[in-house]
Amino acid sequence: MKRLLPALLFVWLLLGMTPASASSTLEAFKFATEAEALHFKDLIAEIRCLVCQNQSLADSDAELAHDLRVEVYDMVQEGRSDAEIIDFLVKRYGDFVLYKPPLKPETWFIWFGPFVLLAIAGFLLVRALRRQRQVTTAEISAEERKRLDALLGKPGADGKDNEA
Amino acid sequence: MARYLRYLVPLGIFAVLVAFLFRGLSLDPKLVPSPLVGQPMPAFSLTRLDDPAATISDTDIKGKVAVLNIWATWCVSCRAEHDVLLQLARTGQVAIYGLNYKDNRADAQRWLRQLGDPYVANAFDEDGRVGIDWGVYGAPETFVIDPQGIIRHKHIGPLTTEVLQTKLLPLIAELKS
Numbered sequence: 437m438k439r440l441l442p443a444l445l446f447v448w449l450l451l452g453m454t455p456a457s458a459s460s461t462l463e464a465f466k467f468a469t470e471a472e473a474l475h476f477k478d479l480i481a482e483i484r485c486l487v488c489q490n491q492s493l494a495d496s497d498a499e500l501a502h503d504l505r506v507e508v509y510d511m512v513q514e515g516r517s518d519a520e521i522i523d524f525l526v527k528r529y530g531d532f533v534l535y536k537p538p539l540k541p542e543t544w545f546i547w548f549g550p551f552v553l554l555a556i557a558g559f560l561l562v563r564a565l566r567r568q569r570q571v572t573t574a575e576i577s578a579e580e581r582k583r584l585d586a587l588l589g590k591p592g593a594d595g596k597d598n599e600a
Numbered sequence: 601m602a603r604y605l606r607y608l609v610p611l612g613i614f615a616v617l618v619a620f621l622f623r624g625l626s627l628d629p630k631l632v633p634s635p636l637v638g639q640p641m642p643a644f645s646l647t648r649l650d651d652p653a654a655t656i657s658d659t660d661i662k663g664k665v666a667v668l669n670i671w672a673t674w675c676v677s678c679r680a681e682h683d684v685l686l687q688l689a690r691t692g693q694v695a696i697y698g699l700n701y702k703d704n705r706a707d708a709q710r711w712l713r714q715l716g717d718p719y720v721a722n723a724f725d726e727d728g729r730v731g732i733d734w735g736v737y738g739a740p741e742t743f744v745i746d747p748q749g750i751i752r753h754k755h756i757g758p759l760t761t762e763v764l765q766t767k768l769l770p771l772i773a774e775l776k777s
Contacts, residue, residue, distance in 0.1 A: 486632060486737035486738075487737055487738060489629060489630075499702070500728075500736075500737055500738075503727075503728050503729075503732060504732065507729075507732060526635070527635060528635070528636070528732060528733065528734070528735040529632065529634075529635070529735050529737065530632060530633060530634065530635040530735075531635075532632045
């Protein structure tokens with residue numbers, strides 16, 4: 437009993453702490469349909485919060501993220517397209533707000549770089565394999581051939597192992 | 601020759617990698633370049649901080665070299681840069697406008713009374729919507745605007761005497777000539 441009491445107290449404290457830390461960041465936005473709510477969620481998950489940077493607009497609890505969620509919500513309600521909303525944000529905050537960078541000359545390196553590296557690696561691999569094959573087919577002298585045949589027990593080497 | 605290449609190529613790749621990583625160390629990820637630099641300033645019309653009945657808009661800023669400083673009383677770094685703004689105002693080189701961002705009017709007015717007022721005028725952006733149009737993501741931020749109303753420079757974070765001497769004042773002098 438003496439030991440149980442502090443343990444129970446500890447558990448009670450833990451239980452009391454969880455609801456506060458698990459509070460939701462999403463405001464109570466109202467949507468006409470479930471599909472609309474889902475669409476909004478997908479949209480804000482693709483946008484970076486510039487204050488926390490490694491959180492999306494959907495995850496962030498920053499003041500600016502809150503304001504931008506309201507802004508995006510209003511635009512969705514006005515019936516603006518995703519492209520228009522993204523454009524609105526990019527014009528103000530730059531491409532950095534997008535988790536998926538757009539394809540343009542400045543971003544070619546990040547989009548195609550891995551494939552270029554893969555192609556180079558593939559080329560080097562093929563070349564190395566080819567070289568290896570060349571080494572295995574290298575010519576050997578008649579003397580060496582004889583010794584090799586003897587070691588491998590091939591017929592015609594010295595005639596001893598043939599009958600076995 | 602081919603044998604040297606075997607060692608030189610990986611060494612070269614390693615050197616390039618080190619150069620990139622080293623450069624990365626000195627970059628501040630908090631500084632996101634604004635797409636607004638080189639663009640006309642976003643239009644706005646807000647009430648003045650000192651007078652809820654009067655309005656101030658982007659047209660008031662146009663026609664001269666101006667600085668727009670985004671600040672708030674809840675912003676600790678704004679307090680740190682306030683003396684630098686006063687210093688800039690004292691040079692008489694430029695008209696400093698303020699955008700009081702998501703703040704309380706009475707608090708902001710008291711701040712200016714107590715610490716000194718470097719601003720020609722302040723716009724009161726209570727809900728932060730104008731701030732969003734200006735791409736504000738963390739006060740303090742400071743824009744330099746030319747007479748045509750084009751944004752020429754954006755400084756993110758608190759101004760320092762060094763930034764003033766090496767960046768802002770030379771740019772203002774250049775825009776004026």
